[in-house]
Amino acid sequence: MKKCLFSMLLLCCAHIFCVRAQHVITFDTLFQRAMNQIHAYPQEKIHLHIDRGVFVPGDTVWVKAYLVHATFHTRMEISRYVLVELINPLDSLISRVKLRVNGEHSFNGYIPLPFQLPDGRYTLRAYTSYMMEEGEEFFFNAKFQ
Missing domain, CATH: 2.60.40.1930 (Macroglobulin (MG2) domain)
Structure with missing residues (x-):
């Protein structure tokens, strides 16, 4: 039981750190990328x-x-x-x-x-x-x- 609880806790911590490491993309960034694509092609x-x-x-x-x-x-x-x-x-x-x-x-x-x-x-x-x-x-x- 302790092994299962420890594994679940470790998995949750790993998930939290992965989520925090993601880069947040704003609307302005998406808009600028779309405009660059339209002008390039x-x-x-x-x-x-x-x-x-x-x-x-x-x-x-x-x-x-x-x-x-x-x-x-x-x-x-x-x-x-x-x-x-x-x-x-x-x-x-x-x-x-x-x-x-x-x-x-x-x-x-x-x-x-x-x-x-x-x-x-x-x-x-x-x-x-x-x-x-x-x-x-x-x-x-x-x-x-």
């Missing part, structure tokens, strides 16, 4: 505008894209190109265009639709080379008919 986000929501075969889809910081929503100037893809309802790539940044810090361009394009819900997907490294969940996707 900025994440891009694309906003894409198209001229309308319904198209017919042979039309031209005019696009305008803006690149912003994913956290602060401020303008980003890391990427010089945005890739925009037209994807059919079966998830097959129809066309891809590479848009270059203009003087207004936006990306302008167009995608001509083929004349033999069948009806359906199509997807415009936009991304940069940095976004490709992060994965498809960071791509911009817009659906239209």
Whole structure:
């Protein structure tokens, strides 16, 4: 019984000393670490505008894209190109265009639709080379008919 009590007392003392040895992290420290991470590894986000929501075969889809910081929503100037893809309802790539940044810090361009394009819900997907490294969940996707 004495051995068991002594062992329990020793275990409790060891636990108390271990708890006291831990470093206390404040909210300011956590906030500063998070800000350092955000600035060291900025994440891009694309906003894409198209001229309308319904198209017919042979039309031209005019696009305008803006690149912003994913956290602060401020303008980003890391990427010089945005890739925009037209994807059919079966998830097959129809066309891809590479848009270059203009003087207004936006990306302008167009995608001509083929004349033999069948009806359906199509997807415009936009991304940069940095976004490709992060994965498809960071791509911009817009659906239209």
